[in-house]
Amino acid sequence: MVEDTKENIGKCICKSCPSKNQCMNDSDKDFLYCAKGKTECEMVKKGCICGACPIHAKYKLKDYYYCTSGNAE
């Protein structure tokens, strides 16, 4: 399980993701979907960059699009 900490929030690269939209920017300011769970915004998949994220490597995550599928098990 990915911990919802300030340090992990700082490492999340969702802020640079092409799929992230204005609703997500406005309502999901901390991102870190792999810990916090999915967004309530409507979202169109335009690519997921979780694979380039240090949290993805640190916690040996296997999946992508946590913003729509929910937090990592």
Ligand code: SF4
């Ligand atoms: S793995 Fe994805 S959702 Fe999790 S911190 Fe990294 S970019 Fe954000």
Ligand code: SF4
């Ligand atoms: S979980 Fe993946 S698709 Fe969603 S905003 Fe983060 S990097 Fe982008």
